[in-house]
Structures are given as C-alpha cells and as structure tokens.
Amino acid sequence: MSIVEKSFKNGEVIVKEGEAGNSFFKLMEGEAFVYAGFGKNDQIKLSVLGTGEYFGEMAILEEYPRSATVVAKGSVSVIEIPGGELGAYLAEDPDRIIELMIYLGNRVWNMTKDYSEAETLLAQLRASDAEKKKSLFTKIKKHIDLYQSNKGQITEPAADPFREIFANLPERYSGDTATFARGDIIINEGDIDNCLYIVRDGQVGLYQNLGSSSEVKLGELKAVSVFGQLGILSEDSGSATSVVEADGTFIERISQEDVNYIFNYCPDKINAILRLLSYRLRNLNVDFLKACKEITELYGD
Numbered sequence: 001m002s003i004v005e006k007s008f009k010n011g012e013v014i015v016k017e018g019e020a021g022n023s024f025f026k027l028m029e030g031e032a033f034v035y036a037g038f039g040k041n042d043q044i045k046l047s048v049l050g051t052g053e054y055f056g057e058m059a060i061l062e063e064y065p066r067s068a069t070v071v072a073k074g075s076v077s078v079i080e081i082p083g084g085e086l087g088a089y090l091a092e093d094p095d096r097i098i099e100l101m102i103y104l105g106n107r108v109w110n111m112t113k114d115y116s117e118a119e120t121l122l123a124q125l126r127a128s129d130a131e132k133k134k135s136l137f138t139k140i141k142k143h144i145d146l147y148q149s150n151k152g153q154i155t156e157p158a159a160d161p162f163r164e165i166f167a168n169l170p171e172r173y174s175g176d177t178a179t180f181a182r183g184d185i186i187i188n189e190g191d192i193d194n195c196l197y198i199v200r201d202g203q204v205g206l207y208q209n210l211g212s213s214s215e216v217k218l219g220e221l222k223a224v225s226v227f228g229q230l231g232i233l234s235e236d237s238g239s240a241t242s243v244v245e246a247d248g249t250f251i252e253r254i255s256q257e258d259v260n261y262i263f264n265y266c267p268d269k270i271n272a273i274l275r276l277l278s279y280r281l282r283n284l285n286v287d288f289l290k291a292c293k294e295i296t297e298l299y300g301d
Contacts, residue, residue, distance in 0.1 A: 003089065004080045008072035013038075014055075017069040021059030023082045027051055030076035036150045038069035044145055048073065054103045060086060061271075061278040067285070087267050094260045097270055101196070101259075104277035109239060111284040112206075112218050118143055118291035120216075125298045140299050143292040150289050162224035162279075165272050166200060173266035175254035186242040186251065187228055195255050197228040197242070198273070202249025210241040219284075220245070226276045 005028070008014055015021060017038060027049050034055070037043040046068060049055060058064040060083030081089050090096050121139050177200070180186070187193050189208060199221050206218040206227065218240055221227055227242055254262070263270045 002082055002085060006078050006080055008076040010072055010074050012072045014070045014072060014078065015066050017066050019066045021056055021066055023080050024054060024056040024060050025078045025080050027053050027055070028077045028079055031073040032076055033071045033073050035069045035071060038071065042145065054100060057104070058278050058282065059083070061275050064282065090263065094263060097259055097263055098256065100274060101277065104274065104281065108277060108281050108284065111281060111288060115284055115288040115291065116216055116218050118288055118295065122291055122295055125295060140295060143295045144299065146292050162272070162276060166224050169269050169272070170266060173262050173269060175252050175258045177250065177252045180244040180249045180251060182244055182247045184244040186244065189239065189241040193228065195228055195253050196226060198252040198254070199223050199225045200250045200252055202244065203246040204249065205243045205245045206240040207243060208240055210243070224276065225280060226273060
C-alpha cells in the first residue's frame, strides 16, 4: 500500500475547504482544528480532532469537495490513505471497518443533534415577538455565524442510486432480513443492541422521548438508509427509538460478526454502507444549514 505518514507544524493546513481530494486521513498524534470559512473574517471553528480520528473521507467515498479546512494544532502526525487503496487499508486490519463506521456514525449523530437544536430554535423564533427573540440571542448568534460561514455549501446532494447498488449485490452476503408493519419498533431508546440496520424499502422515523410531552422527531429514513450504526462497536444504549412508518418496510440487520464476513466475500457492500453514512451526513448538513439560513432571516426581520 502507498499509505504515507506526514507531519505538520502548528498552524499548517492539512486539507483545505473546497478542494478536490483523492485521499483521506487518520490523525495519529496531536490535535487539529476544523474550520468553516478559514481565513475569512467570519471563519468558524467547528470542532477539534483528536488522536485516532479520521477526516477527509467524503472526498473519496463520494468524490465530494473538502467540506472544511483542517489545521494542525501544535505538532501533528497523520497517515494519508489514497482513495483507491481503501479496500486494502481495511483488509489489512478488519477492525478498521468498524472504526470507520463508528466515526461516520458519530458524525451523523452529532449533526442530527445540531439539526434538532436548530429546528427547535426555529420553532421558538416563528412564535416569538421581538423581546423573546432578544432573550434567545446567544443561541441565535451561533446559528447565524454557522450559516454565514457555510452558506456556499447549501447545495442539494445529487441522488445516489443506492436502491440499484443494493439490488445488484448478492443477497447471500446479507444479514438477517425481515418485513415490518407501520408502528413496529425496531430499537427502543436506551436499548442495548450492537447491530446496524439498513432500510431496504419503506420508511423509519427516529424519535427521542417517544410518547412523552417532550417527544422529538430527529429524522425520517427512507430506502436506502442506515441507522443504529453507533451500537455496532460496543454495547452502548440506543440514542433514539426507531419506529416503522410504512407497512411492508423491509429491513436488514447486520451484527458486528456479520461485518467481517461480508467484507471478506462482498467488500462492495461495505463500501456501499460507508457511502450511505457519508451521504446521510451530507444531507443532514444541508438541512441544518437551511435551518440556520431561516433563523438568520427571521432574526433579521
């Protein structure tokens, strides 16, 4: 494999927002800042990456431009993995498959929470008068800043033919499959379940505090989508309740033990799952920025 180790000094740019990329990275030592609008007056620090974290994966999973700039914080060591060698990188140590899935899953979950927070704030603003808006200023400012630094990224992702991709994969390399009726619950919030689920057909809703006065719908998944990915690494409790919202919903359940088997005999399927996670993250990012845009417009009224 042509994996390269690279070192960066404090303040050096590792990847730059907007650039095309044909590789992704794993942070081996040190920390790095993630920025939107880096170098501009309205730049925003989005997060801090720590040792063991991946970044730049969208560029190789979906041939998508870099969505942020990553800058070294102090001395940093990374490995750069060419997109064409993703399969070889994963085959060298199958535990990396789970590691990468969990990394993407965490990003999906964190973006889901940010989007839910933005939608809650948006509902409050729609019903607020000027004085109430002032009391929400700190929350509002956060979303205005994020929108101003990312407004160029509000572009709907082109629909990926995931139905066709999965239809062409051999069914013998699937996990357990079952058909569900409207109202069936797949995972309850707080349940221990170390599996990943693929909505092959139908629709599933994700909820927090289902059935209570504080019930929140976090998202709606249609074919083909992935959920439950955070539980596949360890026995962490479920972060949301997944409810079937259409009769005849067809779901595939993949356990941690299934992952290595599927990768060994059908690596294209693992690549498709990684692409699904990346695609879902991009859609969440677009929805989140749209909410931030409306918050900006409402506060400016």
